[in-house]
Every structure is written in structure tokens, then in C-alpha cells.
Amino acid sequence: MQDQPPADQETAALKLPPHSLEAEQSVLGGLMLDNQAWDHISDRLVADDFYRYEHRLVFNVMIHLAESGQPMDVVTLSEALEDRDQLDTVGGLAFLAELARNTPSASNIRAYADIVRERATLRKLIRAANQIAEGAFAPQGRPADELLNEAERLVFQIAEERPKTGGPIGMSDLLTKAVDRIDELFNLKGEMTGLSSGFRDLDGMTSGLQPSDLVIIAGRPSMGKCLMSGSRLVDPDTGALVTIDELVARQQAPLLTLTDDFKLKQSCASAFVDDGKKPVFRVRTVTGREVATTLTHPFLTGDGWQPLEKIAVGERIAVPREIPVFGHDAMPEHQVKTLAFMLADGGTTQTCPMFTNNSPELRADFTQAVSHFPGVTCRLVESAEKGADRAPVLRVSRDAARFHPLREQFSQTLREKLQAKNITGEALASLLNVSKAAVSAWCNGNAVPVQTTYMRLCETLNMPLMGDNLASDYSAVAKNAPNPVRQFLEAHGVWAKKALHKRMPDGIFRLPKQQLALFLNRLFACDGSAFVQANGQGRISYASSSRELIRDVQHLLLRFGILSKIREKQNHYANLRQSPWELEIIDQASQKRFIQDVGIFSKEQALEALGDCLNTKRTHSNRDSLPKSVNRYVLAKKGERSWSELFAQSDEPLPVGYNSHLSGRSERFLSRQRAAEYARLLEGDVYLENLASSDVYWDEVVAIEPLGMQQVYDLTVDDTHNFVAEDICVHNTTFAMNLVEHAVIASDKPVMVFSMEMPAESLMLRMLSSLGRIDQTRVRTGQLEDEDWPRLTSAVNLLKDKQLFIDDTAALSPNEMRSRIRRVVREHGNMALIMIDYLQLMQITGFSENRTGEISEISRSLKGLAKEFNCPVVALSQLNRSLEQRPNKRPVMSDLRESGAIEQDADVIAFVYRDEVYNPDNPDNQGIAELIIGKQRNGPIGTVHMAFIGRYTRFEDLAPDSYGEAFGD
Structure with missing residues (x-):
């Protein structure tokens, strides 16, 4: 093989992960030479820090030997590796002997361990970088924000795995530090040693919020708002x-x-x-x-x-x-109509369902709806039976005219099935354990089996005898079978209810829009009315003896955006113990929407006349208006400008004889339409626009x-x-945010708030209300009064140059918090305070089945945050609901949710208690709050009394403080 060019050699070297075989060998060899060296490196290395596989195997065995108190020489190591069938894998006894022979001394073993650890960290960084790159290069990859979070997690996970500094400290060093601390405290002359909480009495008990302390502030959620x-x-x-x-x-x-x-x-x-x-x-x-x-x-x-x-x-x-919500559980149309008719004019307390109504159209529609139920008919009960002054009554009973043909069909089908399957009547009787005479009666159409036998018969012959629904089939042919209409009404909770106790069936609320409109249409057809009154005003109403039923009708109309009013009618009937209730559709827009979307069957002409009347009238509503506080808001926004100036600025002519009716003896409630007009005049005022178009x-x-x-x-x-x-x-956070306010103002260091329940903007509005002593509702709506503006300006000036950071991301984990805090620390310096709202909203992956274990890990991690960043960590926590069952509602330690781990890890645990929540009639507890210190690791426990000012969402010392003076209080 030819030598590679220098450039190729450099490329190959770059691709080889960082490592030092010599340092790894020196660590292992040093441990074999001097077993006592294990104490110097055991907290610095893990097996995965070794690059070479054989070295990882040897180090793993060394860990086992050290934990069991055995020596780590060549012989013991070889035996342990042999027991694991790993001796040949690492290179045998010769490999171990070479490691010991090539290491002259164990005196520098910590330096060798640091080299191994450093190279391992570099390899982890490369691995993390590759994972990040693969995610970014993926053809259909994840969103960039998600990749950034993952990249940050991978990097900080490596940082988390670094060896922890510190360890045992000797007596000499401890004494030196203790004397220095006493000298420091002496020079403070009684001043606080920690960050002031802003509450005089609390600081007196705690000497402030101490660095590295985990402080738990606990209270019941909602505090009685139920x-x-x-x-x-x-x-x-x-x-x-x-x-x-x-x-x-x-x-x-x-x-x-x-x-x-x-x-x-x-x-x-x-x-x-x-x-x-x-x-x-x-x-x-x-x-x-x-x-x-x-x-x-x-x-x-x-x-x-x-x-x-x-x-x-x-x-x-x-x-x-309007509540524009509709369901998806459709019913057959005849069932929707039947429920409406029976709720309105139905009788459900006798043997058979009854329907009483004077309208031939409604009786015909009811009869048509009921005809879809198998084997029933509607019979008119002659008025002579009930008296000439009574409305006609329809009785829903079994239909004999349909009963006999269906029974004939049943017997014919049965004979055909027996012949097709070559089964005799005697054999069938034996199979079903009935008499031969019974089978003969079935085959001749003189009788049908009882329901249980009927079902077994269908199963035996593998057939539905008449249709797909066995229960309905049986009701159609059996003489004594339950009335299917009655069964239907029982299933929907309508049967056996007197008029006073009728309720809306649950299934009605889940109907789609079209079927819900059909239901209301037939309901109003029975007990509703629509007409033009003598004064020319239109009227649509509905009456019922049941207040609960009529309230549900009001709710169902609201789904169509139809506003209505319920009132108790005057009782004109001596035999009525309970006055009837009436629902009235109250405004023109709602009446038009009812005519368009709902209607009334059999009263179409009356609705048409009402619609014609409404179309001739100017749209208005005396009832659909805004609170008078809106009048004050308009006048405040108008200021010293005249109405002529406002209309001129908007290029609109001032109406002749214009009167705003916003104040004085002629003051009126502002309509939504007028609010929209004023929004335009006031340069597109958003608050008025929102009110004018609100839900x-x-x-x-x-x-x-x-x-x-x-x-x-x-x-x-x-x-x-x-x-x-x-x-x-x-x-449906107040005290902890007051701590934050004071920390922000009193310190030049950053303050970090993790708000997993309330958005950052809402927290800032609450803080401005608290610091400026401005009613929080006026801050939230922007309806500030004249004296509020300088207070708001002062509050803004207090905060504008301060370092407050709010993270309102939901369900953060401790690791995610740590990475975000580090980012702020890198850019802005060390923390003054970290506040978390609240502990139970945090999450850790992998604990879905063990909430107690998850809270324990969260609590431990928060204490770790306090120590790592050397600042107080204040975490809000919820209390168990069990305290609500006690006569004395003051919380105790056992009331903490998942209290074991929290109680163990926290340095300070304080409970917020307001007696006025539980005893509102006691004048002595109004505006008084208690902060009950249930645990303080380095100080006394007890109760601090404070003032609570609800309109500012603010806790204060019972005596006036410097902030009150700053704002003129």
C-alpha cells in the first residue's frame, strides 16, 4: 500500500475521534500498581470515558472489585475477567501484565484521568454535533425551533455529566471559613445576610432569602373561588x-x-x-x-x-x-320529532304513551313520526271519553292490524327455514327444549316464542327471521312485547315524568345543528307562540311547567345566537300548585335568527307576518347595551375635545341636536352600535371596537x-x-410575585421568573398594578383614571432599567430551566433570584407512571439549581385538598402535595393563609394574611402577619412602608 499524501493523512487524522491510549493505559496500570489510587479517580471517570473497548471492560471489572473491597492486581483482574468470559477479549493475562509493566508509577494518575475525561468530552461533543447535523439535513426534518432545543439539550447534557467539584473539607479549612463568616456577620451590625424579601417581619425571621436556599411558598389553588x-x-x-x-x-x-x-x-x-x-x-x-x-x-x-x-x-x-357548539351524534328524524312532541305535549305516566294537542297538523305529524317504530299505531281517544272541553288525545299502542300479517310472515319464514335445513318440528322442539305443540303454534302463525326463546331460535337457524334488529323484530310480532315507543322514551329518560319534572334528554345536546333546529321547531309547535302584539311589537315565546326544561331550551337557543329571557307566568288556574314558566325571545335580531334557522311547524303564517313586521322596523335593542363604565371610558378618551371636533376629525357630519347621553340626567346605557361609532370617532379605539363586536x-x-x-x-x-x-x-401568585418585585427593585442582578400558569404579559400588568397601587381591573382594561397615570409612570420608571426575565413556556423540565438560566447568566451576570410558578406544573420525561418519583426528582433538581447559581430559588407549590375538611384550615407540613421530597429538599417552607376566604363574615380578618413558616433549616419557625390588598394583588407589611410613601399612600 502506497503512502498517503500529507493532506490525506491530515484528513484521516481529523476523522479519528480524540483519544489518548497512553493516558488510558496509565490510568489502568496505575490502579493495578496502587489500589489506593482508586479514591483519587473514582469520582472523575466512568467506563464509557475510555475510548478502547478492552479498556472499558477492564475498568468495569475494577469498579466491581473496588466496591467489593478486593485488590486490583493482575491475578485478581484476570480471574474476574475470566468469570465474565472477557479475558480473551481484552487480550489475556499478557495484556494485563503489559499494562502494569508499562506504567512506572501511580503518582500522576489524576492527571492521566483528566486527559481521559477531556478526550471523552470531546468525543461526546462530536457525537452531539453529528446528531444535530443529521437532524438538520433530514429531508422532512423537524422544525428549526425543535432542533435548537434538542441541540441545547444535548450540549447541556454533556455539561451535566462533568465531575462535580468539591469533596470533604478538613477541620483546618472549615475553622478558617467559620471564623471568616462570623467576622463578616459581626461587621454587618445586624443587617440582613440574604436578599431582602421586602417584608420587614419576614426578613426579621429569615434574615432575608439566603443564597443556595430552596424556598417553597405553598397555598391552596383558587382560595375558595369555586x-x-x-x-x-x-x-x-x-x-x-x-x-x-x-x-x-x-x-x-x-x-x-x-x-x-x-x-x-x-x-x-x-x-x-x-x-x-x-x-x-x-x-x-x-x-x-x-x-x-x-x-x-x-x-x-x-x-x-x-x-x-x-x-x-x-x-x-x-x-x-352565543355558544356556537353543535354535536355529531345524529338520530333518525322520526326519533327527534317524537322526543320533541312527547316532551311538550306527551303523557308518559300511563301504560301507553299519549299525545294531547288540538292541531290536526301536529297530530298527523306525530302519527307519521311514530309510524316508524315497529308494530305500533296511534289511536284517537274520542273527546267524549275525556269530556268535550278537552283536547284530542292520541294513544300509542300495539297495532293489531300490523300484528297479524307480521306473525303470518314470521310463521312462513320459519317453515321455509326448517324445510331448507331439513329440520322437523320435533327436532326443533328438542333443540330449544320446548313442546312440539309450541312449535306447531309458531308454524301456524298462532303464537311466537317468548323473547329469550325467540333469540335462541334465530341463533339456531342462523337467521334474522324478519329483519336486522332482533329486538325490533320481536316487538313487531309478539303480543305482549314492550311498546317500542315506550322503550325509546325510557332509554332517553323521558318516561314516567310528570310535566313539572320533565328534563331535556342528554342526547339532544349532542345533535348536529340541523337536527337540533328540527327538535326546537317541533317543541315550539306544541308549546310555543309567535305573533305581532297590538302595540306593533313582535313576540316569540315558549311555555312549560318545568323550569329545568325551559332553562335547557334557553341554552339550546343560545347555540343559534338567539337571546331569550325566562320569567314566571302569573297562575290563572286554581288547580295548579306550581306557576308555569315562559321563555321569550327578547330582541329583533334574535327573532329574525329564530325565524330563519328554527321556525315553527304549523305556524308558518304567523312567523311570516312577524318577519314582515320586523323588516319594517329600525334595528335596535333596549336590552343589548353595555355597562355604564363604558360611558366613563368614552368621556375620558374624549377629554376636552368637543363632539364637533371629533366628528370633524373623522370627516363625519355632526348630527343636528346631537346628544351623547353619556352623563347627566339623560345618561343612557351605550348600545353596541353606538360603541362602534365612538370607536371610529376616537381614532379606532381597540377597547370600544372589541366591546362592539364582542361575544x-x-x-x-x-x-x-x-x-x-x-x-x-x-x-x-x-x-x-x-x-x-x-x-x-x-x-378562577400573588405573594411570590411581590418577592420578585422587591428583588428586581432592590438588586442590580438579574431576576428570572418561570411562569407556567400565567402569560408573561399578564404578570407584567399585575406587577404594574401592584407597584403603582392601581386597581388591577383598570390596568387590564386600560380604563385608567386621572390619578392612575402618574402612578403608572412611576411604576414603569422603577422597572424600566431593571433586569427581569420572564419565561412563560409550559411544562418545563429542570434541565430546560437550567439551560435557560445559564444563557441569562452568560449575558447578564449572576442571578439575584429565581422564581417558579409552580412546581407541580413542571415535567420530566420518563416519569409518566410515577408522579411521586417525578416530584422528588424535580424538588432535588430545584435545590441543585439554588446551589449551582448561588441564589435563592422560590418555588410555588400546591396543597392537598384534605385541609378543606378540617375545621382549622391553616396549612401544615403534611398538606404539601407529594410532601416527602419537597419537605426534605427545601430550606424554607412557608404557607400563605387568608382567613377571610373561609370566614368572610368576620370583620377582624378582612385584609389580613398570614405567612406560616413551617420549616426553616437555619432559623425559627412561626407566623408573619401581613396586609393583603386585593385590588392591587399585593401583600404588604401591616405598617406603612417606603413604597407607600413614594406613591403618596
Whole structure:
């Protein structure tokens, strides 16, 4: 073979992975010469660090011998390798002897080990680079962002495998460090040794947040913001109405949520809370919607999200104006009609289903629908039987006229099958264990078997005797078989229900849009009405004795964007113990949509007349208007400008005699249409545009009634933090963020926040509200008052030059956090504080079946972060729901979720407790919070009392602090 040119030799050398056989041999030989050298290199090398395969095998055996306390000379090594059938693989006894002979001394073994380790690290870097390159070159590769994350993970994984520095420290060094520390503390003259928390009493107990400490801040999620058991939510995937109990039980909840621009979107719950029993109050609105919640549960008002305890009767709250959700579980059309007819005018408490109605058209349509059920007929019960003043009644019973021909068909089919299979009647009787006379009666059409024998007969002869559905076939031919219409009604929960107790069948909510419209069409045909009143106003209504049924009708109309109102009708009948309920479609747009999308069978002329009347009227709605807070917003945005100036700027003429009706004695609620006009006048104001085109109807609260202690649940929805329940919008980090605020202001070092529950923008708005002492709802909506602007400016100036970094990526692992922190440290210097919201939202790959083990690994890793970056790590953690069952709701250590590992790893564990959440009627606990220090590794435990200012989402010392003075408080 010819010698390679120098360039080729260099290329070949470059392709050979970095390694040093001489250093590897010296490490192995040194260990054989001096077994005590193992203590110097055991924490620096692993078997995979050796490049040569034979060297890896020898080192693995050395590990085994060292752990078992055996010598590592040539003879012992050879015996151990022989036991593993690896001696010949490594080169035999001669190879081991050569290793020992070629190593003169073990005195430099640590230097040799460092060389081996360095070459191994270089090989890992090459391997990682190749994997990254392969991913980038793949013809249908992964997204670039995913490749970048993978590349970072591979590189930092190599860094993680580097040997840890440190080790045992001798008494002399320890004493020196201890004396130096005492001298440092003496010179501080009682000042804090760690990062100030911003809370005087807390700093007094902890001397600040110490470097390398893992601090756990724990509290119950939601803190009492809960819905009563049985509250229903729409499943946007299926159309079903599902109770919150079911969602919490299955830990999965697709739902609808309201965004900051007042639009509904589909989302999912990320956490599920069983909060035990709490005092619950039912909220009822003017349209008849109802939801039951705790007093602390927020509702969206014109002034933002407000807890129920701050909402009075007369306040307007946000409810969806449309829930455009339809199912996919279609029914045969005749079944949809039958359910509608029987719910409206059906009798289900006698032997046979009954239908009572004066309209010949409806009776004919009902009869046609029922005729699709096998073996039944509708018979008119003469009015003389019930009295001349009663409406005609149809009874659904077995059809004798169809019964006998079908039985003849059955007997003929049976005889044909027996002849084809060459089976005698006697043989069939023996097979089925019945009498010969019974078989004879079957064959002659005089009788049919009982249902169980009928099924066995069909199986024996391998045939459906009359059709594909054995149960329906049997109902058609058997004299005493159950009425199939009754069976159908029983299956849907409609049978044996008096009018007062009728409920909407679950299957109706899962119908597709067209079939849902058909169902409502026939329902309104029975108990609905449409007409033009004497005053020229159109009216569409529906009446029922069942309030639950009529509420479900209101919900189903909402799916078509049809707004309606429920009211209790005046009782004109002496024999009625319960007043009937009436639903009315309340505005012109909804009435037009009902005429177009739903309609009423047999009342088409009335709807046509109503439609003609609506087309002659100017579109308006006295009810569909916005809260009066919007009036104040428009006036604030208008400022000192006149209406003439605003109209001139928008090139629109000022209407003659223009009156905005935004204030004074003539003040009115602003319509959505007017809000859109003002948005244009005010240079395209986004807030007004969003309100004008929102998915929200502002419904007035008419009653807030106590329901006593009830089981309650809550859901956590990331990002928006609200969801739709019972057709009302309801809502669902504060202390830890206050720590962050102070750390950012007091330190010039970077502060890192990992917020896996709340988006970064929302956190920043909350921080501006807290620092500026501005009501958070005004900050979120932008409706700042005059005195708020200088406070906002001061808060911005406090933060603008500070180094705060917020990462709102969901479900991060500790390794991903570490890599992101390192990136910030490289660019901005050492950390002052790391905050994690919250620990239970972190994830580690490979622990899907062992959540306790995963939390243990997360907790250990967070402590490792604190030590590595020499700064406090504050992690929020949830508490178990078990504390809700205790009379004293103050948390203790055992209330921590997966508490064992967290309790062991944490240096400080503090619990946030607000007694006003659980005892809202106690005036002594209002605005007071407790921080209960349950563990402090290097200090006392106890309770720190603080003030909680809810409108600013801020905790403070009970006495005024310097920040209050800075803002004039």
C-alpha cells in the first residue's frame, strides 16, 4: 500500500475521534500498581470515558472489585475477567501484565484521568454535533425551533455529566471559613445576610432569602373561588352538557373561555380542584340564567373581574351572547320529532304513551313520526271519553292490524327455514327444549316464542327471521312485547315524568345543528307562540311547567345566537300548585335568527307576518347595551375635545341636536352600535371596537341568594383564567410575585421568573398594578383614571432599567430551566433570584407512571439549581385538598402535595393563609394574611402577619412602608 499524501493523512487524522491510549493505559496500570489510587479517580471517570473497548471492560471489572473491597492486581483482574468470559477479549493475562509493566508509577494518575475525561468530552461533543447535523439535513426534518432545543439539550447534557467539584473539607479549612463568616456577620451590625424579601417581619425571621436556599411558598389553588356541585359546562367537542363533578373526576375538561378581547374560544382546564363544602350563593340574572358559586368567585363586570361579595343586585355581568357548539351524534328524524312532541305535549305516566294537542297538523305529524317504530299505531281517544272541553288525545299502542300479517310472515319464514335445513318440528322442539305443540303454534302463525326463546331460535337457524334488529323484530310480532315507543322514551329518560319534572334528554345536546333546529321547531309547535302584539311589537315565546326544561331550551337557543329571557307566568288556574314558566325571545335580531334557522311547524303564517313586521322596523335593542363604565371610558378618551371636533376629525357630519347621553340626567346605557361609532370617532379605539363586536351580553343581576354549605369544585384555565359555566362567564401568585418585585427593585442582578400558569404579559400588568397601587381591573382594561397615570409612570420608571426575565413556556423540565438560566447568566451576570410558578406544573420525561418519583426528582433538581447559581430559588407549590375538611384550615407540613421530597429538599417552607376566604363574615380578618413558616433549616419557625390588598394583588407589611410613601399612600 502506497503512502498517503500529507493532506490525506491530515484528513484521516481529523476523522479519528480524540483519544489518548497512553493516558488510558496509565490510568489502568496505575490502579493495578496502587489500589489506593482508586479514591483519587473514582469520582472523575466512568467506563464509557475510555475510548478502547478492552479498556472499558477492564475498568468495569475494577469498579466491581473496588466496591467489593478486593485488590486490583493482575491475578485478581484476570480471574474476574475470566468469570465474565472477557479475558480473551481484552487480550489475556499478557495484556494485563503489559499494562502494569508499562506504567512506572501511580503518582500522576489524576492527571492521566483528566486527559481521559477531556478526550471523552470531546468525543461526546462530536457525537452531539453529528446528531444535530443529521437532524438538520433530514429531508422532512423537524422544525428549526425543535432542533435548537434538542441541540441545547444535548450540549447541556454533556455539561451535566462533568465531575462535580468539591469533596470533604478538613477541620483546618472549615475553622478558617467559620471564623471568616462570623467576622463578616459581626461587621454587618445586624443587617440582613440574604436578599431582602421586602417584608420587614419576614426578613426579621429569615434574615432575608439566603443564597443556595430552596424556598417553597405553598397555598391552596383558587382560595375558595369555586362552583357548586352539579354546575354544567358545554363540551365544545361533543356538544354535551357535563357537570363540573364529572370533569374533576375524569381530570379532563374541554371548555369555552373568554379572551381579553371579549371573544369566546375553546380551551382546556389544566388543574382540577375538589374544595369540599363551602357556603354557596345562587346568582340569578334578568334573563333567567343561574349559577351557584362561593362569595369569592369573580364575575366579569364593567369594572373588570369582581368577586361575588362585591357585586350587588343591579350590577351587569358578562354572559355569552352565543355558544356556537353543535354535536355529531345524529338520530333518525322520526326519533327527534317524537322526543320533541312527547316532551311538550306527551303523557308518559300511563301504560301507553299519549299525545294531547288540538292541531290536526301536529297530530298527523306525530302519527307519521311514530309510524316508524315497529308494530305500533296511534289511536284517537274520542273527546267524549275525556269530556268535550278537552283536547284530542292520541294513544300509542300495539297495532293489531300490523300484528297479524307480521306473525303470518314470521310463521312462513320459519317453515321455509326448517324445510331448507331439513329440520322437523320435533327436532326443533328438542333443540330449544320446548313442546312440539309450541312449535306447531309458531308454524301456524298462532303464537311466537317468548323473547329469550325467540333469540335462541334465530341463533339456531342462523337467521334474522324478519329483519336486522332482533329486538325490533320481536316487538313487531309478539303480543305482549314492550311498546317500542315506550322503550325509546325510557332509554332517553323521558318516561314516567310528570310535566313539572320533565328534563331535556342528554342526547339532544349532542345533535348536529340541523337536527337540533328540527327538535326546537317541533317543541315550539306544541308549546310555543309567535305573533305581532297590538302595540306593533313582535313576540316569540315558549311555555312549560318545568323550569329545568325551559332553562335547557334557553341554552339550546343560545347555540343559534338567539337571546331569550325566562320569567314566571302569573297562575290563572286554581288547580295548579306550581306557576308555569315562559321563555321569550327578547330582541329583533334574535327573532329574525329564530325565524330563519328554527321556525315553527304549523305556524308558518304567523312567523311570516312577524318577519314582515320586523323588516319594517329600525334595528335596535333596549336590552343589548353595555355597562355604564363604558360611558366613563368614552368621556375620558374624549377629554376636552368637543363632539364637533371629533366628528370633524373623522370627516363625519355632526348630527343636528346631537346628544351623547353619556352623563347627566339623560345618561343612557351605550348600545353596541353606538360603541362602534365612538370607536371610529376616537381614532379606532381597540377597547370600544372589541366591546362592539364582542361575544358578550351584559346581563343584570336580579338576585343573590344563600344556599348554605354545598360541595364545590373549581377548574384552572391557563392564560385566560376563566370559563363558561351555566351560560355565564366565571373566573378562577400573588405573594411570590411581590418577592420578585422587591428583588428586581432592590438588586442590580438579574431576576428570572418561570411562569407556567400565567402569560408573561399578564404578570407584567399585575406587577404594574401592584407597584403603582392601581386597581388591577383598570390596568387590564386600560380604563385608567386621572390619578392612575402618574402612578403608572412611576411604576414603569422603577422597572424600566431593571433586569427581569420572564419565561412563560409550559411544562418545563429542570434541565430546560437550567439551560435557560445559564444563557441569562452568560449575558447578564449572576442571578439575584429565581422564581417558579409552580412546581407541580413542571415535567420530566420518563416519569409518566410515577408522579411521586417525578416530584422528588424535580424538588432535588430545584435545590441543585439554588446551589449551582448561588441564589435563592422560590418555588410555588400546591396543597392537598384534605385541609378543606378540617375545621382549622391553616396549612401544615403534611398538606404539601407529594410532601416527602419537597419537605426534605427545601430550606424554607412557608404557607400563605387568608382567613377571610373561609370566614368572610368576620370583620377582624378582612385584609389580613398570614405567612406560616413551617420549616426553616437555619432559623425559627412561626407566623408573619401581613396586609393583603386585593385590588392591587399585593401583600404588604401591616405598617406603612417606603413604597407607600413614594406613591403618596
